Amino acid sequence: MITKLLLVLKKWALPVLVLYVVALTIGSLAHVGGIPSLGSSFDDKIYHFTAYFLFTILVYNYCRTVKLTHVILISAISVIIYGIIIEVLQQVLTSYRTLDVYDALANTLGVVFASLMITFRNKQS
Structure with a gap:
């Protein structure tokens, strides 16, 4: 079961990453209104943190599929x-x-937190 899941993740790593980059780029450059409020004065920063946290994980996941070295560093720097x-x-x-x-x-x-999480997860595996 885990092997099948890993194959699916590998197969879809690039398309998911590309869709995310397109959505993030459009969301960052388009006039976006009506973003839900989280009830704090720094909602915007929470959204930024979350978006780049997820972006880092997706880049890392893709970089792993192409067997790069220093995957976490490359992912973090590129994001x-x-x-x-x-x-x-x-x-x-x-x-x-x-x-x-x-x-x-x-x-x-967001990038740093995702990178640390990936690093700690990899050390436990």
Whole structure:
């Protein structure tokens, strides 16, 4: 059963990652309204943290399927760079979004937390 699940995850790693990147890019650059409130003053940062946490796991999952070395480091660095590029594009391409250092920080914290979780999970296996 586990072997079949791993094969399915391998098979769908790239399509799931590509769909996520497209959705994240559109969500980051489009004029999005009506995002549900979580009831805090920093909802936006929670969404950033969560999105980049999941993004890191998806990139890691894909990188594992292509048997790269230093998978966690490559995943973390590539997701952080993507986040910075998106923040710059928000400033340059849109009139309704701005570059926010705190968004980039929330993104990076999501990446770091996911990377630590993956590292600890791998050490226990």
